[in-house]
Amino acid sequence: MAFLRFSVDSALLRELGEKLVETVHLALVELVKNCYDADATEVEIIFTTNDNGATIIKVIDNGTGMSHTSVKDYWMRIATSNKEDRKVSTVFGRPLTGAKGIGRFCCRRLGNRLTLITKGTANGKTVGKQSKIEYTEVEFPWMEFEPGTDVTDIKCKGDQTFKNGEITGTTLIISGISEEWSHRGLNWLKRQLAVLAANRGVKREGFKEDPGFNVKLIAPDFEGGIRDLRDDLMNAGWGTLTAYINKKHQAVCELNALGIGRKTITSSQKFSALRDISLEIAIMVDQRDQMRDTGVLSQGTLQKILPEWGGVQVRYRNFRVYPYGDNDWLEIDRDRGLRKGNPNSELFAFAQSLRGVDPSRSLLNLLSMRSYVGNVNIGEEADGFEMKLNREGFLSSVAVDQLKDFVRFTIDWSTILRDYYIRQESQRHFLIAKGEFENIIDQKIDADKVVTEAVSFLEHNVRSIIDHLPEKEAKEIEISFTKATEAIRKHNESNQAELSHLRLVASTSTLLLIFSHEVKSLLGLLEQSKNSLTLIAKNMSSPKHQRKVNEISASFSELKDRLEELLQLTSLVGSDHRKSKPSQIALKEKIARVEKVFELVTNKYEITIDYSGVPANIVIKKILEAELYSILLNVLSNSIKSVIAAGRNRIIQINAVKDGIYNIITIKDTGLGLKESSFEEVFIPFIADPEGKLYQNLDSRLNPEDNLIVGTGSGLGLGIVKEIVNAHDGTVEFVKPQKDWNAELVIKLP
Template sequence: MQSAETGTTLIIEDISDEWRKRGMDWLKRQLAVLVANRGARRDGFMEDPGFNILLEAPDFEDEVKDLREEFINAGWGTLNAFVNSKGQAVCELDAKGLGKRKIVSSKRFSNLNDVKLHLGIFISGVEKIRDRGIASSRNLSEILPRWGGVQIRFRGFRVYPYGNDDWLNIEKDKARRLASPKEELLAFAESLRGVEASRSLLNMPAMNSYIGNVELGKDAKGFEMKANREGFIDSDAMTELKDFVRFALDWTTILRDYSIREESILKAEIAKEAFEDVLDEPIQTHRVVDRALEYIDNEIRTVARSLEPNKRREVEQSISKATEVIRRQNESNKSELSHLRLIASTSTLLLIFSHEVKSLLGLLEQSKNSLTEIAETLVGEDKDKALEIGSNFNDLNKRLTELLQLTSLISADKSKVQPGRVSLKSKLLKVEKAFELITGKYGIAIDSENVPNNAITRKYHEAEIYSILLNILSNSIKAVIATSGKRKIGVTSSFHEGKLILAIKDTGIGLNESRFSEVFTPFISDPDGELYVNLESRMNPEDNLIVGTGSGIGLGIVKEIVVAHGGSINFEKPEGEWSTEIKIVLENEEAN
């Protein structure tokens, strides 16, 4: 008995020229309704296995297309996730407005093995569709209610009722308005610009907004079917499977919330550029609201001149009150943002400071113990002297511990923390000193001779300048340690058109030019995937505490600080011996 594949082949020939691209897209949209079906049960009928459709159209496309895959990739985003050999969730999202994003969980799913998630995410609105040739508002309105949901496939077969029900508690959580992610995802949401972390899951798509499944392969263990074949018996593996899928979905929801905020920022920038065209002059970002209010005020006064005196005064007073409210609110918002940037800025400095003090405390404790051992071998005055020195070490240790506990780098009263003139050179030398243990140990030369003493910034908090220097120099230090060549960092500054330009270069591992913008995005610490692989073999793990372990938020914080003060920060194509160059344009004030 011979076996053969089942299926139907439909051949369309001699189509008219008028049919072409438009007709092909229409056909795809009709067939998408079929490929969305991956299996269904109906009373009185045999189980429907669903459809797979391959489309071969040499006159239109160069390759055979799997229409289901094409449809899944047509929505707002495509999510893939799996559990790696360490039990961590590895999630990858390719979404409209975000591009490709990736996260590896710190949480371990020790009971999961051979598990993969593959989903298309569909958000209402034509503007959220990436490929309108196969997905449209019309066919989605038919597909999602019928076939939407996260299904489970076990060794190639669909397991019911998953996908038809709310097995992930998505609808339940939406109804209860549970909007805050947990643990590491909460920290992730807090790191994203514009995202209100405690409300970042409010935009969670409905359960039927997902098309796809989680696949349990032949090596998956801990999943036992119920006697009636309707789902799995409760187990540790099933609990972790739910947590794994929700981790991936919650992560994408947070990123979607972030993309909504970023889209708003982009629209604001477009509006700013349009307003600049009206004024025929550039406007600094922090001056947009003030400048717009000035423009409105002038325009209203011009129009009001045509009114009778009483009416003119009434209009002018009303507009004056309205613009004053906007102006006051804007000033309040800027003050709050300044304080938040200050908090973000000091966190890195506090990490370095606390680690340095703890390192000193460790050295003091070792020295004291060594002296105590030596004292036991001595007699008379020599022994007394050694014990006295050990006692002094004890007192110093106690004083440093108290200092560490009492020191606070963030003022409780934000009104007393004011920006002002900050010397770049003096702060740079202190930062170099903070990294001295690392630069000395790994033979790294930092050349800052070309930063003059008259390099003075204004409008910046001292902690903000420290944060800029600490974050960028720590990146450069890691980059040069990761390479086997010359380990050198160069810092220069210059004045140009009323701006202070700071350039930091290094001979490290380098950065691909295509990544110059991407690295400023939160949680993208090593886009090329080479830095930390090389660091692991060349750097002592404990030294990561000094230069940072690569959270991917440092450059984002630096950019926030610089742009908020009207400056700019960009990677430049390096020349000569340098592998990487980052250029920062700051407001400045030359010292006399």
């Protein structure tokens, strides 16, 4: 009796490669998944060229590798996979991700030749440096597996050696590369690999602690050459938040985010128990229009990443501390559940400075705790952190409490800025819609009249439609529509009045700050006067002492006049101005009044404020008196500080000209000046001194008693100026100064 055996034609490899692995991008993803399943912590994908200039791909990982037996019995045996009998990886217990048994076909799909180099132990359950390791190298010439030949007849050249002190891992070198690569396909590849790179470390029962997984893509012809997918992932969401504790124990924060650019803040709050602390957090929003890099991130990949890998982890001296990051240790989800909208007092003041932000509701856009992806790093020099006996978290301490406060400060600050971004985006969409509506009606309309004009437009068109309806139905629709449009009108009127009031509330803070400085200077002067009066009391018959008393009395009178002037200015915005109406205000008269406020400083430091270039007939239209004072007070206050800090000829010049329907106001000074790169930054709230030289120079040139008057600014002034000017359809900007001047600010107002 004769027996027959099946044979396998080499065409099967090509057939399976085409059917199982449809694209080169999918093939590469599957190879990286194999690296992940092999418990690698890092894989490098390198696109390079060989000595002949041909492109080759290298996939290098530091996983378990394979023994010679595994290569022979599993990797080279078609339709068999050593993964079939297990669900997780051998070292870290990772859920297996790769499609079972198609790794060799992926290599075949990518190119026509493969060199496999793998280093592993006999049991295949160890990673890292080993005292003895099996080194196996095999070459696979896929083009020799031609149709008509039997797979088992093709020999693949291979070597096996044993080495000492080597690190486990596998390297695939693929040549004869397919020409299918595309930019769109590379983006798909990055999004798929980002899901794996999101693994930042986890501990699974019964296995070694998983330190995480990262992918580096080194491709000279694509996007700058070298891509770290972990970094790309961190920078792909709405924003990236970094912060550290400085030597004064303050939080120094930076947010780089979509739509608002790079923002910074240094907290007034001090975290006295913290040092050598830093953090980096990616802010991930599950909305496509709030992603900075959709080549790396998509809604689909984000929905895979956040449930498993979202959260702020803690690393203590480079080791992860559990369960931080897996739980709501920052009480983010708790506060979301309670609908907490109020930040702390410092951040409340910051929120007040941002246009359109309601401070009392500024935290309502706080994302879920899984949407913040990153690490808090506690360095070697940090004190006050002691691990519990079970190694699960820290023992309670002041440092641990302040660590939570520090991280929440940074996240709450970024949340307020995101609320601001949402408001600005809403305004941008409004302007687009306004432009489209203007095209429809073929006329320009003021921003505050869009709603009323749109309602009127609808009323006109609805009436045209109603005229063609049956009488009863037409009457019902007319009544309903009238009620709806009336509600819209009333709501719009209420919003406009509230917006005007909120703008004035923002202006109030600066006026009150100046008032506070003046009160402090009064107290200092009274203290000096008291000492002088004590001396005079010893001998009132002395003419010299009598003159001293008269001088003090004159000082009292002068200070009283200035204080009354400030009280009058403060009263302009201290009451409810929702019923106040904008008016026409002569500019020069208000400049003269503001100049008087600063006389104490300008006289003492010989500062000249020249506003002779402001014609008496320059009138600012449709503006509240308090708003104009806020503009002038903030601008002149900054110029005064700058000319004192510069220490040279101290001159401030104000000019104004009428240009069509606008007034152009120019403020020039001989102060320190600004770099052009800072022209925009100085208008960002809380950035009082972007170049770090103003207050350093002020300290060396001010008399100690005048620190209370001039002092360190809040960083709100120019931001408020810009908000007010923009609200009146004007502009404000720093420009390159004219000759003999160091700073020039140009304000354009109707």
